[in-house]
Amino acid sequence: MEPDLNNSDILSQQVEQSSPPEVLLIEEPHRYECSSCGYIYEPTVGDPRRGIGEGTLFTDLPKEWRCPVCTARPASFSDIGIPSKPSGFTENLGFGFGVNVMTPGQKNLLIFGSLAVAFAFFMSLYALD
Ligand SMILES: [Zn+2]
Numbered sequence: 001m002e003p004d005l006n007n008s009d010i011l012s013q014q015v016e017q018s019s020p021p022e023v024l025l026i027e028e029p030h031r032y033e034c035s036s037c038g039y040i041y042e043p044t045v046g047d048p049r050r051g052i053g054e055g056t057l058f059t060d061l062p063k064e065w066r067c068p069v070c071t072a073r074p075a076s077f078s079d080i081g082i083p084s085k086p087s088g089f090t091e092n093l094g095f096g097f098g099v100n101v102m103t104p105g106q107k108n109l110l111i112f113g114s115l116a117v118a119f120a121f122f123m124s125l126y127a128l129d
Pocket residue numbers: 034035036037038039067068069070071072
């Protein structure tokens with residue numbers, strides 16, 4: 001019985017077929033942020049004051065286009081992705097700060113520890129009398 005030499009060919013064909021169709025590449029237009037002033041170009045809004053209609057991609061802007069806020073060149077803008085891009089960053093922003101860093105045990109230790117110190121200090125005042 002000969003080994004199936006065609007197996008690898010079949011596999012490579014499957015890999016090619018499973019590559020994403022071009023439709024998926026056409027997502028929402030990317031927004032671009034001005035590195036000088038933080039202005040964000042919204043392709044869905046455009047730049048009406050300069051005659052840039054809504055739906056104009058940043059890459060389709062005329063070369064003479066400048067940042068509406070600081071007149072920076074398009075070259076100083078950076079791609080910040082699509083608006084609805086899920087990052088999860090804001091959701092996790094609350095964690096890792098303040099008391100959330102401490103375990104409940106550490107919190108109790110802090111509370112009762114400071115009480116004990118205050119009590120000891122109080123008693124030392126009485127001891128002086
Ligand atoms: Zn700017």
